[in-house]
Structures are given as structure tokens and as C-alpha cells.
Amino acid sequence: MNAPLPRNWDSLRQSRGRRLERAASLGLAGKNGKEIPVDRIIDLLEAVIQPGDRVCLEGNNQKQADFLSESLADCSPERINHLSLVQSVLALPSHVDLFERGLANRLDFSFSGPQGARLAKLVQEQRIEIGAIHTYLELFGRYFLDLTPNVALIAAQAADADGNLYLGPNTEDTPAIVEATAFKGGIVIAQVNERLEKLPRVDVPADWVDFTVLAPKPNYIEPLFTRDPAQITEVQVLMAMMAIKGIYAEYGVTRLNHGIGFDTAAIELLLPTYAADLGLKGKICTHWALNPHPTLIPAIESGFVESVHCFGSEVGMDAYISARSDVFFTGADGSMRSNRAFSQTAGLYACDMFIGSTLQMDMAGNSSTATLGRITGFGGAPNMGSDPHGRRHASPAWLKAGREAYGPNAIRGRKLVVQMVETFREHMAPVFVEELDAWQLQKTMGAELPPIMIYGDDVSHVVTEEGIANLLLCRSPEEREQAIRGVAGFTPVGLARDKAMVENLRDRGIVRRPEDLGIDPRQATRDLLAARSVKDLVRWSGGLYAPPSRFRNW
Amino acid sequence: MNAPLPRNWDSLRQSRGRRLERAASLGLAGKNGKEIPVDRIIDLLEAVIQPGDRVCLEGNNQKQADFLSESLADCSPERINHLSLVQSVLALPSHVDLFERGLANRLDFSFSGPQGARLAKLVQEQRIEIGAIHTYLELFGRYFLDLTPNVALIAAQAADADGNLYLGPNTEDTPAIVEATAFKGGIVIAQVNERLEKLPRVDVPADWVDFTVLAPKPNYIEPLFTRDPAQITEVQVLMAMMAIKGIYAEYGVTRLNHGIGFDTAAIELLLPTYAADLGLKGKICTHWALNPHPTLIPAIESGFVESVHCFGSEVGMDAYISARSDVFFTGADGSMRSNRAFSQTAGLYACDMFIGSTLQMDMAGNSSTATLGRITGFGGAPNMGSDPHGRRHASPAWLKAGREAYGPNAIRGRKLVVQMVETFREHMAPVFVEELDAWQLQKTMGAELPPIMIYGDDVSHVVTEEGIANLLLCRSPEEREQAIRGVAGFTPVGLARDKAMVENLRDRGIVRRPEDLGIDPRQATRDLLAARSVKDLVRWSGGLYAPPSRFRNW
Structure with a gap:
């Protein structure tokens, strides 16, 4: 046995002591x-x-x-x-x-x-x-x-x-x-x-x-999760209808996280109307890991929502949250207790679904918000948009997804990871591409790997205005590629699809168009939204929601 | 727009108030x-x-x-x-x-x-x-x-x-x-x-x-992580040598978690001796998510270990931990701050390797500690023994494992998940089996799925006294099965191996015997252990480690 080496085992604490002494010596x-x-x-x-x-x-x-x-x-x-x-x-x-x-x-x-x-x-x-x-x-x-x-x-x-x-x-x-x-x-x-x-x-x-x-003024807070219902388009209403009927209802998704954006805000605003008409109240969207999105107010007020745990708060929502303590986590003082670490843990392990948007998706389903000349990072999406292999508790949604992915004898379930995008984003840039910008960005950054937000093998469904592609049911990389091309619309990669193969996928329910879901696109109007303006959200909240001035136009 | 429904939004808080009132009314x-x-x-x-x-x-x-x-x-x-x-x-x-x-x-x-x-x-x-x-x-x-x-x-x-x-x-x-x-x-x-x-x-x-x-007496604490070096066998020393040379050194594993047991305790005790002789100090095992195992003391004293974050503490280790504040997380009072939630998060996302033992493994590599008539559960193993698909930071170990698993153009890395077992456990029960007891237990429990601890597709290596099977390099379920059979020794499933196929796997470095690693089993003696008794551990600690009485035989 060797003698222990002489060593200072307390260097961090000693360094801390010297730092505090320096401060004290300055009268601080x-x-x-x-x-x-x-x-x-x-x-x-x-x-x-x-x-x-x-x-x-x-x-x-x-x-x-x-x-x-x-x-x-x-x-x-x-x-x-x-x-x-x-x-x-x-x-x-x-x-x-x-x-x-x-x-x-x-x-x-x-x-x-x-x-x-x-x-x-x-x-x-x-x-x-x-x-x-x-x-x-x-x-x-x-x-x-x-x-x-x-x-x-x-x-x-x-x-x-x-x-x-x-x-x-x-x-x-x-x-x-x-x-x-x-x-x-x-x-x-x-x-x-x-x-x-x-x-x-x-x-x-x-x-x-x-x-x-x-501090000379209160710390800066960004109302990052507020979406004005006035800006939700009818295409987004259509996509939200498809998501609710074709995914939320079919899998019975009760525990979930929504990403940021108008696509998921539209879903939140269709819960009290379209989803309620489908008889889904109490059957979907009861438990959330989610920041307090103002667009969730009508669903909460309509009794859809049992519990919401939050990463942080949202500007203007404090009084509403305090008055809804059965739904939100709040302290004895009435204000909310959020916690990003625990909410991300719940998003990873306790949610059956993550649904969000992206800027680009390749034909393997890999997605990224990295675009040339910008290094934006990922936030919580990689965590919540991944299938946690450590999960061991079952739920109907997780088991059904597992059987679709691994067959009837599956020994595990599967998280639903849904990417919801219009086929073109602003400036007519196609979302679906042969190669992600992330590969170029990798070179710029000198990174070991391209900055992919969600890996394709974690994605279960892609929703566009053209339909839903269920990637769980694809049995080969070729089928997966054609399923994605099949909902990529008039983008170059969409036009390059193998039409016969996509029709075969449609016959098998892997690609589903609005009409396959019994949805008439003409019914996808803004009238379906439970709130069509920020003012409507304030009204739903009984005046408790106090939107920041930039969202007030009345 | 529908009017909000009348509802009591404060029922949890009101219930809490009534409970507190009942206590107060009893003078409590x-x-x-x-x-x-x-x-x-x-x-x-x-x-x-x-x-x-x-x-x-x-x-x-x-x-x-x-x-x-x-x-x-x-x-x-x-x-x-x-x-x-x-x-x-x-x-x-x-x-x-x-x-x-x-x-x-x-x-x-x-x-x-x-x-x-x-x-x-x-x-x-x-x-x-x-x-x-x-x-x-x-x-x-x-x-x-x-x-x-x-x-x-x-x-x-x-x-x-x-x-x-x-x-x-x-x-x-x-x-x-x-x-x-x-x-x-x-x-x-x-x-x-x-x-x-x-x-x-x-x-x-x-x-x-x-x-x-x-409480009338201090809360119960179980010294669950203490292993007496006196009970470590030479077979365990051999397996530890293989793990260190064939996995730790080859991947350069610096950030890791060890399971509980004599197998990994042997590795901890070989760091200051065998691993140091291989020139691995500073190159492996520097950062840990681990309870304060007494068998880690010699590695800490030898300067192998930079940092350890713990789920909880261990009986008898408090004075040692306080005196090693550079290594452990401690408070101003000198005592440790552990935290299971954060340490499990570090184990999931920041560690490159999990290595642990199991009671049974099937030919797909699924493992379970469930045996008939006992429902024991999993603890942290499913979390730390899973490949986190949300991980985005690279490390040499993670990238190398990813390239082995997915080929040279891999777009992600891979966690190392190592199962270390002797081919037979107590009462000559074979660890390697055609079917896990978990399937029987599923029926007993009426569970949706069998209680599998770590899924086979998350396992990267299996280490037994027969050698190391690298499952990352297997290119088909058949190869995987034969790689496992190839290290299953004289168990029935080991004897049923396809000898030609196993030799082919050995030629390709997928199955490696001690001699393939340059290890002479005759050198695997207890003399290699840095401590051969609890008393040795106390000596290494400079008298700071105070083992519970059941571990004192002097």
C-alpha cells in the first residue's frame, strides 16, 4: 500500500476565503x-x-x-x-x-x-x-x-x-x-x-x-411565451385540428409539453371549442409541463386542465396564476413556484408527448433551428423531444406508440415527439430540405457534430398543412423518407416524392390527409379559436391576465 | 365565446386550511x-x-x-x-x-x-x-x-x-x-x-x-454502499483489469457512475495500482456522480479523482468528506450537500459511462434484477444506464462510442453502458438466460410490461470473467446474441454458442478474451487491490473514515 500523497484538499474553500477577504478589505x-x-x-x-x-x-x-x-x-x-x-x-x-x-x-x-x-x-x-x-x-x-x-x-x-x-x-x-x-x-x-x-x-x-x-431597476423579463391569437392563421387552425383529432385523440395524450409558437397556441385555443365538440374534455391535455402561456387560459377556464408545472412565469400572468392555485404550483404567499430543473425532468420523464416547431427538417427527420450565420442553440427541446430510455412507467399513449414503433410484442413504450410545421416559413424558405444548414454551421463553429435540435429517430409524427406523417409505422429508412416527403407539399423535396410509394403509405395510414381524418379544410376558420385576440384572453381570465403593453391594441 | 364555468379554483389550499385547522383544534x-x-x-x-x-x-x-x-x-x-x-x-x-x-x-x-x-x-x-x-x-x-x-x-x-x-x-x-x-x-x-x-x-x-x-431515535441510515475489500475475489480482480484496460482506457472515460457491488468496488481499488501502472492517472475516472463509496478512498488519496457529486452520503464517511472539500460538495458547516435529483441528472446527461451489475441478462442484452417471488425495483439504474437522446455536448468517449455504434459518419455520440457480471451468481444460478424471470413477474404483477432494468439496446459492453463483448460493434441481432453467448462461459446459453461465429466476432475485436487485452489471468490476484480490508481503507483515509461496527473486525 502506498502512502497518501501530500496535498491541499481545501484549495477551493481557501480561494473562496481569499476572495471574501479581498471584498472585506475594500469595505464591501x-x-x-x-x-x-x-x-x-x-x-x-x-x-x-x-x-x-x-x-x-x-x-x-x-x-x-x-x-x-x-x-x-x-x-x-x-x-x-x-x-x-x-x-x-x-x-x-x-x-x-x-x-x-x-x-x-x-x-x-x-x-x-x-x-x-x-x-x-x-x-x-x-x-x-x-x-x-x-x-x-x-x-x-x-x-x-x-x-x-x-x-x-x-x-x-x-x-x-x-x-x-x-x-x-x-x-x-x-x-x-x-x-x-x-x-x-x-x-x-x-x-x-x-x-x-x-x-x-x-x-x-x-x-x-x-x-x-x-439593482437600479427590476431585472429584465421577456414575455417569450405570449402569442397574440389575432396572428393565428387558418392554416394553423387546420394543422391544429389535424393534431387534435389525429394525434391527441388517437393516443389519448393527457400529459404533455407544448413548444413556443403559433402552431401550438392554435391547439391550445381549439381545446375549448373543437376538442370539446369531439368529446375530448377530460380525455386529453390534463397535465402539463409548460410555462403559463396566456393562450392556455380558455382551456383552463373550460376545465380541460388539471395541473400545470412551469419552468418560469410569463409577464402579466401572475394574478391569474395566483387565482388558479389548484392548477398551478404556488406558495403560501400566493405567487407561483416555478423551477426549470424539475419541469424539464417532468417534461422528459412524465410527459407522453412533446410537440413543437422547427425551422428545418431533413429527409431522416432530423430537425434544427440553426440557420446560416446564426448560432441560436436548443433550449429545452432536445430534452423534452427525446424518447427517454430510462422511463419505466406505462400509460396508454406511451404503450400505443411503442406498439406502433416496435410491433405488438414491444417490451417498451415510446414517447410521442411531434414536429408541427408549415411547409414554407417566412420569405418562402422551405422547411423541408435535403441537407440541414446545421452541417455548414458545424464547420463554422468547428464543432464535433452538427447542431441538430431533435434527432430524426426520436420524431414520431410530422404535421404540416398537407397532413400527418406517422414515422412510428415506417418500417425502413426509405418509407420514412417518403412519409416526410409526402407531407412536404410544394417544397422541392416534397415535389420529388415517389408518388406511388406515398399513396401506398397513405393506404396504410402512415400518411394521412385532412380528408382521411374526416376534416374539411373549409371548416378550419379562425371562428374555431376560443379567443381571437389578446383582449379575448383577458376576458376569459375575468380580467386577471394583464398583458404587457406591446400586446394591447385596445 | 363561452362564458367561463363557475368553479372553485382553490380547493387544494382550502383542504390544506381545513387540515391545519383540525390539527390546531387538537392543540397541535x-x-x-x-x-x-x-x-x-x-x-x-x-x-x-x-x-x-x-x-x-x-x-x-x-x-x-x-x-x-x-x-x-x-x-x-x-x-x-x-x-x-x-x-x-x-x-x-x-x-x-x-x-x-x-x-x-x-x-x-x-x-x-x-x-x-x-x-x-x-x-x-x-x-x-x-x-x-x-x-x-x-x-x-x-x-x-x-x-x-x-x-x-x-x-x-x-x-x-x-x-x-x-x-x-x-x-x-x-x-x-x-x-x-x-x-x-x-x-x-x-x-x-x-x-x-x-x-x-x-x-x-x-x-x-x-x-x-x-423522533425518539435518529432516523435509520443503511450503509448500502460499503463493500469490504476482504470479500473481493480474484475473479473480480480479473474482470476489473479487463474493464480498466479494455474500456476505461480505450475510451478515455473521465466522467462516470459506478453501480453498487464488489465488481465495481474492485475497479475502484485497482485505480491506484493497476490503472496507475498503465499510466491512466488523470486520464480516466476524474469526475464522478457517485455516493461516497469507502472503496473510492484510495483513488481519491492517490489523486485520481477531481470531483464527486453524491445522491446521499454513506455511514462513516462524514469526517473524511469534510476533510476533502475540493473533491466533494460541502456546505459552509463542512458537511456534505448531496442531492439525488441533481446527481441523477448528472448521471444521465453529464456522465460518459454507467457500469453496474445485474442478476439476469437475456440474449438481446435486456437485464433485470427481478427474480421470481421478489419485486425489487430498479433505483437509479434505468436512468443512468440509458443513452440520453437529449444530450448534445461531445466528449472523446461519447464520440468514439457513437462512431462504433453508428459508423464513421455518426451524427451523435453514445453513452457507454457496461454490464459487469460473473457468469454464475450465488447457488450457481446462471446470469445469462434465454428468458428473464421478469416475464413471469409481469404476470404476477399484472403489469403492462416486464420489469426490465436496462434495455439491451442501451447496453454497450458486457464484461464477464470470460471477456468483454462490445455490443456497439455488432451489426445484427444475431451478432449481438452470439457476442453475449461468447462471454457467457459455461452457462447453458454460453455452451449453446455458435463457435465459428464467436471466433469471427473475436477476430473483429467484438469479443475479447483476457489474452486479447494483454492480460494474464494469473496476475489477477488480490495483491493488486489498493486496500484489502476495511482497516486498509481506514488507514488510507488517515483515520478519517469511521466504518460502522459491522465492518470492523479488528
């Missing part, structure tokens, strides 16, 4: 040591962040630690540099500034949205090294394995004098970030919208938080 | 309303639990709310009945008593371990309805979707007067259970080992907890 420690004056934030950041640190700047779909991000971008690149950012979302201009100004040079993330073009440019200029694009839950997992942050800069609604935090309805990523950082010798700094003597509830214990700073 | 509310005298616990349970409730009785691998479980079992089945239990582990006799005494009649769980035989008997007597057997993370996901508890009975180390909880090193399932229950109108009751004026740290805020009770 009040009576309880946690409240930092807003005009000293740069001093604090420069005292506790070291070159080469792994930093998580909390940014999610919605809640953004924008003040801390801007403050960090204003720090001296002489003092702070070679940072590695590990965070869900790179969405703010100041996030990109960190790279342009030389403070950070590496990024592991999930979603970049509006900053996708600037990010692609930085990659081309070799000013940023992208570790990987993740799905949220994957990145959270790495926080506890090999990408643990040294410093977390987070956003909370309020803090008390001890440093306890109240997150309000937008919990989002905060618990995952704080837990990983606080328990591995890291530093946690929270920007808060207000200081309160007594918090409505404690969401993050003071023990886990090192510093709080009252 | 102290000055702050949370501290309950131990002799009033049955009154409290009968006041706040209603027939038909969904109840989570915290039980995990180790930490058990045993006092609350026994107290619930002593409640009147006239008052409390038709409970549905939703909990990770059914491990205590009192858990089964709940069914035998008529308080509960439905169970959703993950693992039953020692109660597997009694559980099977209850099923046969139709006194219990099993919803499903889950993997842990799957059950946690359902807590937030369709299996949210009405009442959670949990275990904590300590409470303060306000009801804040300190969990100590065994966090395990507590955060997932409490969050789901507390924010959906449920009731949370914690048994605690001690009451403290000031907690070492706050793990669960008082806002989330309704009642605390000082």
Missing part, C-alpha cells in the same frame, strides 16, 4: 456582510472574480441578471479575463460584450436567441471558443459534474437583511445554479429588485448567498 | 405552530391525512423517515385508508405494514430491496395495486406532473424553532419531495434527530415545512 461587507451598495458593484466583482474563473451569469428564457451582466462587462479586462461562461442563455447584448471586450473567451450554453448572429460572428473571428450547446437539463447536470461555477451572478425578486432570497414566480434556473456554486466553494451574488424586512417566502436560504445588491 | 400548534410533541404524532397524522391521499413517506437508499412510517402504520385504518404511496423506496417493514393493515392500497415506487418478497406476496393476494416501478428521476418528474403528494413525511437532521431544516450530509430526495408537496397545497411533516437553536446551515426554508417532530 456591511454589518451582516452581504448587502453591497449599488455603486460598489464593480469593486465587488473585481475583488471576487479571478482570471480563468467559470462564471454563471443567470439568464434564462425570461429572467435575466441584466444589471450584474452589464456591471461585469464594465469591469477591467486587465483584472478579469479568460472567463469561461456556463449559463443557459446568452441573450443580452452585455453577454456578448464580455467576449468582445476580452473578459471572457469560452462559452457553454443552451440558447442564444436574439444574440445568435453576433455569436456566430465572434466564432468566425475566433474570439470565442464554444464548449458545447446543451439542452438545459444537460447543462444543469454538468454544473454538478465538470462545469461547476466558481462564481454565480443571479437575479431574485427580493432579499432580506440576512441575505435570504425571494424569487417570486420566476424561479427558473436559480436553484440549480446556486446549489452547484454555493456547495463547491463558489461565490453567489444576487441582484434584487427590492430589499424587504420580511420576505413573502424564502426560496433561497441566506446560507447559500454571499452578497446582494439592489 | 405551539407558539410558532410547528413543533409537535412526539407523543401526539398519531393525533397529528390522523388530523392532517385524509382517506385517498397521495402520501410520500421519505425513504431512499439510506435515509428513512422510519419514525413517521411506524407512526403512520399505527394510525387507525378507520380514519386513514386508501392511501396511495408515492415514494422512492419501500424498504422498511412498516412500509409494508401500511398495506397489510389496510391504510394504503396503491404504490408508485422505485426500489423495494429487502421488502421485495413481502411486496410480491401482497401483490399476489391483491392487497396492493402497483401503479408502476420507476427510476428515481422519473418518479421525481411525476411529483410535479401527475403524482404530486398531498402529504410528505420526511426526515431531517435538525430543525430550529421556526421550522427551518438542516439535512446534514444525507439530502437525498428531500428537496424534490418537499418542493412538490409544499407548493401544491400539501402538508409537509419532518421528523428530526435534534432541535437546535441555530442550525449549522438551512437546507429547507421554514416556509416550506408545516410540522416538525423530534
Whole structure:
């Protein structure tokens, strides 16, 4: 037996101690040591962040630690540099500034949205090294394995004098970030919208938080999940009818997640009308892992929905959520408790269906939202749009999909992963393509693999205005390809279909047109929508939904 | 547009209010309303639990709310009945008593371990309805979707007067259970080992907890992950050598999880010796999602291990963990912060390899720990032993496995899922079988599907004393079957192998014998183990590891 080697086993904690001492030596420690004056934030950041640190700047779909991000971008690149950012979302201009100004040079993330073009440019200029694009839950997992942050800069609604935090309805990523950082010798700094003597509830214990700073203005929140019903087209109504009758009803889908977009908003708005007329109330769409979409209000009010667990909240929905505590998860203070980690877990393992949209799909069913010149990332879609092989509980929808995929003697079920797209998107760009832009983007990024959002072998159905392709029933890659071409309409790949083979697939129920489903496209009018405007949604909510001003046109 | 229907949207919260009022009317509310005298616990349970409730009785691998479980079992089945239990582990006799005494009649769980035989008997007597057997993370996901508890009975180390909880090193399932229950109108009751004026740290805020009770004795903890090196056989040393040289080294596996058992304990004890001699220090086994196995101590002390995130703790390891804060996640109080939900997430998405054992494997590679007359469940194996299709970040191990599985143009990588078994287990029962007992058990349980722990198509390698079968390289179900038979030794299915085909597989490197790996079985002696006894482990730990008495024979 060898003697143990001499080693310092406490270096992370010692480093933490030195950082806190530096802050204290600058007078950055009040009576309880946690409240930092807003005009000293740069001093604090420069005292506790070291070159080469792994930093998580909390940014999610919605809640953004924008003040801390801007403050960090204003720090001296002489003092702070070679940072590695590990965070869900790179969405703010100041996030990109960190790279342009030389403070950070590496990024592991999930979603970049509006900053996708600037990010692609930085990659081309070799000013940023992208570790990987993740799905949220994957990145959270790495926080506890090999990408643990040294410093977390987070956003909370309020803090008390001890440093306890109240997150309000937008919990989002905060618990995952704080837990990983606080328990591995890291530093946690929270920007808060207000200081309160007594918090409505404690969401993050003071023990886990090192510093709080009252931000000059409330943290930025993006109403990312709000879709104005006025913009839903009749083509989307038709697709929604097909999805409800041809998939939701046939599989009896009760537990699900909807992606963002007008396609699924149309489904939400057809539940109280078209789906109710089909007798589906109580039989579909009862349990959701979903942000509080305003377009879900009519379905909730009509009694379709039993429970909704949310990743985060949505602007204007707070009063409505509080008044519907049987449906949403809320605290004793009445406000919602969301949590991205748990909702993504529910989306992965407890939902029978994920349905969402994409920008491109190839003939193997691989889809991507990556387009040339933009690195946008994936968000939660890869997680929720994958068939979890670890799932062991059965449900009718999962078993039926499993039998379709693997035959009558299937030893497992199958998740329904539905891609819902119009054959052409804006500027008449075809959604269905022979080769995804992701392959080009892989070269640009120098990535090991193309940034595919959902792999084709996880997709069960493709819904377009032309019909539904059931990929589960395809028995060869050729059948799969022709099933996709069969619903690709007048796109070049749609026109290149083998007509005889597609007719054969139609005879076997693999490709189904609206008429095969007993749907008359002429009935697909906006009159079917339970709400046809944001004002209608407000009315459904009994005045509880307070849409942001940009969605108010009355 | 239809008018909203009249509905009570606050029924869960109102029910909660009535339960709390019933408790208060019995005087079960102290000055702050949370501290309950131990002799009033049955009154409290009968006041706040209603027939038909969904109840989570915290039980995990180790930490058990045993006092609350026994107290619930002593409640009147006239008052409390038709409970549905939703909990990770059914491990205590009192858990089964709940069914035998008529308080509960439905169970959703993950693992039953020692109660597997009694559980099977209850099923046969139709006194219990099993919803499903889950993997842990799957059950946690359902807590937030369709299996949210009405009442959670949990275990904590300590409470303060306000009801804040300190969990100590065994966090395990507590955060997932409490969050789901507390924010959906449920009731949370914690048994605690001690009451403290000031907690070492706050793990669960008082806002989330309704009642605390000082248990008559500390909650039960099982040292489930401790393996005495004295019991490791030379066959296990040989298998460990093959795994290290033929899999860990070849794929460069740095991020991993080990199952429980002597097979993987042998690997842990060969890292400082055999693996170090192969020059693998720093190249393999650096980042772990793993409970603090005592057999990992020599690898940690030898500098192999950078980081370990744990599901829970292990008896006797607390002082060692505190003194190794660079490796483990610990709080400001020095004790560990574990968390099953996050560690399972890391095991799913951030690990490149899962390696574990099983009791049976069929010729498709499906494996199960279910044997006739016992319903034992799965624990975390289905989750960590599955290839996560949502993963998007690359690593050398994952890419190499992907290329082997899908060819050089693979668009995704692949997790390594290794099953490590001796061909015969105790009583000379063959591990390799034509048909799993799970099929019989399915009938007994009236389940929709057989209880398969890991599906064959997720398994990448099978390691036995006969060699390694690389299933990734098999190109047909026939090759797969023969590769498995090829390492099944003298079991009947091993003897029934097609010798020519197995030799062909060996020529192609799909089946590899020890000699193919340059391993001389005569060198596989216990001398290679870095520790050959529990006493050796204590010595490696510098006296910090304090094994439970049953592991002390000196």
C-alpha cells in the first residue's frame, strides 16, 4: 500500500476565503456582510472574480441578471479575463460584450436567441471558443459534474437583511445554479429588485448567498411565451385540428409539453371549442409541463386542465396564476413556484408527448433551428423531444406508440415527439430540405457534430398543412423518407416524392390527409379559436391576465 | 365565446386550511405552530391525512423517515385508508405494514430491496395495486406532473424553532419531495434527530415545512454502499483489469457512475495500482456522480479523482468528506450537500459511462434484477444506464462510442453502458438466460410490461470473467446474441454458442478474451487491490473514515 500523497484538499474553500477577504478589505461587507451598495458593484466583482474563473451569469428564457451582466462587462479586462461562461442563455447584448471586450473567451450554453448572429460572428473571428450547446437539463447536470461555477451572478425578486432570497414566480434556473456554486466553494451574488424586512417566502436560504445588491431597476423579463391569437392563421387552425383529432385523440395524450409558437397556441385555443365538440374534455391535455402561456387560459377556464408545472412565469400572468392555485404550483404567499430543473425532468420523464416547431427538417427527420450565420442553440427541446430510455412507467399513449414503433410484442413504450410545421416559413424558405444548414454551421463553429435540435429517430409524427406523417409505422429508412416527403407539399423535396410509394403509405395510414381524418379544410376558420385576440384572453381570465403593453391594441 | 364555468379554483389550499385547522383544534400548534410533541404524532397524522391521499413517506437508499412510517402504520385504518404511496423506496417493514393493515392500497415506487418478497406476496393476494416501478428521476418528474403528494413525511437532521431544516450530509430526495408537496397545497411533516437553536446551515426554508417532530431515535441510515475489500475475489480482480484496460482506457472515460457491488468496488481499488501502472492517472475516472463509496478512498488519496457529486452520503464517511472539500460538495458547516435529483441528472446527461451489475441478462442484452417471488425495483439504474437522446455536448468517449455504434459518419455520440457480471451468481444460478424471470413477474404483477432494468439496446459492453463483448460493434441481432453467448462461459446459453461465429466476432475485436487485452489471468490476484480490508481503507483515509461496527473486525 502506498502512502497518501501530500496535498491541499481545501484549495477551493481557501480561494473562496481569499476572495471574501479581498471584498472585506475594500469595505464591501456591511454589518451582516452581504448587502453591497449599488455603486460598489464593480469593486465587488473585481475583488471576487479571478482570471480563468467559470462564471454563471443567470439568464434564462425570461429572467435575466441584466444589471450584474452589464456591471461585469464594465469591469477591467486587465483584472478579469479568460472567463469561461456556463449559463443557459446568452441573450443580452452585455453577454456578448464580455467576449468582445476580452473578459471572457469560452462559452457553454443552451440558447442564444436574439444574440445568435453576433455569436456566430465572434466564432468566425475566433474570439470565442464554444464548449458545447446543451439542452438545459444537460447543462444543469454538468454544473454538478465538470462545469461547476466558481462564481454565480443571479437575479431574485427580493432579499432580506440576512441575505435570504425571494424569487417570486420566476424561479427558473436559480436553484440549480446556486446549489452547484454555493456547495463547491463558489461565490453567489444576487441582484434584487427590492430589499424587504420580511420576505413573502424564502426560496433561497441566506446560507447559500454571499452578497446582494439592489439593482437600479427590476431585472429584465421577456414575455417569450405570449402569442397574440389575432396572428393565428387558418392554416394553423387546420394543422391544429389535424393534431387534435389525429394525434391527441388517437393516443389519448393527457400529459404533455407544448413548444413556443403559433402552431401550438392554435391547439391550445381549439381545446375549448373543437376538442370539446369531439368529446375530448377530460380525455386529453390534463397535465402539463409548460410555462403559463396566456393562450392556455380558455382551456383552463373550460376545465380541460388539471395541473400545470412551469419552468418560469410569463409577464402579466401572475394574478391569474395566483387565482388558479389548484392548477398551478404556488406558495403560501400566493405567487407561483416555478423551477426549470424539475419541469424539464417532468417534461422528459412524465410527459407522453412533446410537440413543437422547427425551422428545418431533413429527409431522416432530423430537425434544427440553426440557420446560416446564426448560432441560436436548443433550449429545452432536445430534452423534452427525446424518447427517454430510462422511463419505466406505462400509460396508454406511451404503450400505443411503442406498439406502433416496435410491433405488438414491444417490451417498451415510446414517447410521442411531434414536429408541427408549415411547409414554407417566412420569405418562402422551405422547411423541408435535403441537407440541414446545421452541417455548414458545424464547420463554422468547428464543432464535433452538427447542431441538430431533435434527432430524426426520436420524431414520431410530422404535421404540416398537407397532413400527418406517422414515422412510428415506417418500417425502413426509405418509407420514412417518403412519409416526410409526402407531407412536404410544394417544397422541392416534397415535389420529388415517389408518388406511388406515398399513396401506398397513405393506404396504410402512415400518411394521412385532412380528408382521411374526416376534416374539411373549409371548416378550419379562425371562428374555431376560443379567443381571437389578446383582449379575448383577458376576458376569459375575468380580467386577471394583464398583458404587457406591446400586446394591447385596445 | 363561452362564458367561463363557475368553479372553485382553490380547493387544494382550502383542504390544506381545513387540515391545519383540525390539527390546531387538537392543540397541535405551539407558539410558532410547528413543533409537535412526539407523543401526539398519531393525533397529528390522523388530523392532517385524509382517506385517498397521495402520501410520500421519505425513504431512499439510506435515509428513512422510519419514525413517521411506524407512526403512520399505527394510525387507525378507520380514519386513514386508501392511501396511495408515492415514494422512492419501500424498504422498511412498516412500509409494508401500511398495506397489510389496510391504510394504503396503491404504490408508485422505485426500489423495494429487502421488502421485495413481502411486496410480491401482497401483490399476489391483491392487497396492493402497483401503479408502476420507476427510476428515481422519473418518479421525481411525476411529483410535479401527475403524482404530486398531498402529504410528505420526511426526515431531517435538525430543525430550529421556526421550522427551518438542516439535512446534514444525507439530502437525498428531500428537496424534490418537499418542493412538490409544499407548493401544491400539501402538508409537509419532518421528523428530526435534534432541535437546535441555530442550525449549522438551512437546507429547507421554514416556509416550506408545516410540522416538525423530534423522533425518539435518529432516523435509520443503511450503509448500502460499503463493500469490504476482504470479500473481493480474484475473479473480480480479473474482470476489473479487463474493464480498466479494455474500456476505461480505450475510451478515455473521465466522467462516470459506478453501480453498487464488489465488481465495481474492485475497479475502484485497482485505480491506484493497476490503472496507475498503465499510466491512466488523470486520464480516466476524474469526475464522478457517485455516493461516497469507502472503496473510492484510495483513488481519491492517490489523486485520481477531481470531483464527486453524491445522491446521499454513506455511514462513516462524514469526517473524511469534510476533510476533502475540493473533491466533494460541502456546505459552509463542512458537511456534505448531496442531492439525488441533481446527481441523477448528472448521471444521465453529464456522465460518459454507467457500469453496474445485474442478476439476469437475456440474449438481446435486456437485464433485470427481478427474480421470481421478489419485486425489487430498479433505483437509479434505468436512468443512468440509458443513452440520453437529449444530450448534445461531445466528449472523446461519447464520440468514439457513437462512431462504433453508428459508423464513421455518426451524427451523435453514445453513452457507454457496461454490464459487469460473473457468469454464475450465488447457488450457481446462471446470469445469462434465454428468458428473464421478469416475464413471469409481469404476470404476477399484472403489469403492462416486464420489469426490465436496462434495455439491451442501451447496453454497450458486457464484461464477464470470460471477456468483454462490445455490443456497439455488432451489426445484427444475431451478432449481438452470439457476442453475449461468447462471454457467457459455461452457462447453458454460453455452451449453446455458435463457435465459428464467436471466433469471427473475436477476430473483429467484438469479443475479447483476457489474452486479447494483454492480460494474464494469473496476475489477477488480490495483491493488486489498493486496500484489502476495511482497516486498509481506514488507514488510507488517515483515520478519517469511521466504518460502522459491522465492518470492523479488528
